[in-house]
Amino acid sequence: MRPRRIQPVPLVWLTVIWVALQGSITWGNVLAGVALGGLVLLVFPLPRLITGVRLRPWAFLVLMVRFQVDLIFSSCRVAWQAVRPGPVVDGVVMDVWLRGRATLFQTIVAEMTALVPGTVVIDLVSETGQLTLHALDVHTPDEIAQIRRDVLALERRVVRALAADTRLPGAPAEVAS
Numbered sequence: 001m002r003p004r005r006i007q008p009v010p011l012v013w014l015t016v017i018w019v020a021l022q023g024s025i026t027w028g029n030v031l032a033g034v035a036l037g038g039l040v041l042l043v044f045p046l047p048r049l050i051t052g053v054r055l056r057p058w059a060f061l062v063l064m065v066r067f068q069v070d071l072i073f074s075s076c077r078v079a080w081q082a083v084r085p086g087p088v089v090d091g092v093v094m095d096v097w098l099r100g101r102a103t104l105f106q107t108i109v110a111e112m113t114a115l116v117p118g119t120v121v122i123d124l125v126s127e128t129g130q131l132t133l134h135a136l137d138v139h140t141p142d143e144i145a146q147i148r149r150d151v152l153a154l155e156r157r158v159v160r161a162l163a164a165d166t167r168l169p170g171a172p173a174e175v176a177s
Contacts, residue, residue, distance in 0.1 A: 071115070091134050112154060
């Protein structure tokens with residue numbers, strides 16, 4: 001039987017939380033936080049988490065800047081659709097097949113897609129990489145294809161910025177919905 005090891009990152013977080021709860025930074029509070037955090041981690045050990053994440057600062061900056069640009073333009077577009085005269089804006093439900101099979105990165109792509117105004121993520125099937133979403137003001141097959149390309153480009157940026165292995169397998173054939 002292997003001896004239990006205390007992981008340093010959770011120990012630091014538990015210590016910070018303890019000191020924050022005490023309201024002041026003193027040597028006694030820090031030492032008590034380390035002792036209490038160590039005891040908690042020995043009694044309730046956390047499993048090792050292997051995420052496959054490797055932060056690439058430049059690619060992460062590109063991801064964040066592009067995400068901010070998407071947020072700004074989409075917010076303006078949705079705001080204009082809400083106040084402009086004319087017919088009611090409709091949308092379409094579509095499926096996008098993500099190339100990667102890592103659940104963490106699929107979830108990040110789904111969340112970032114959902115945060116952009118004008119799109120709502122309906123479902124994500126991680127086994128197949130099928131992301132079902134609703135998009136506003138989409139009328140033609142070309143517009144549907146553009147949204148799919150945008151989501152897959154977001155996936156590429158997420159993988160470049162965060163994945164330890166940046167290779168994406170080929171995507172399955174897409175089925176129009």
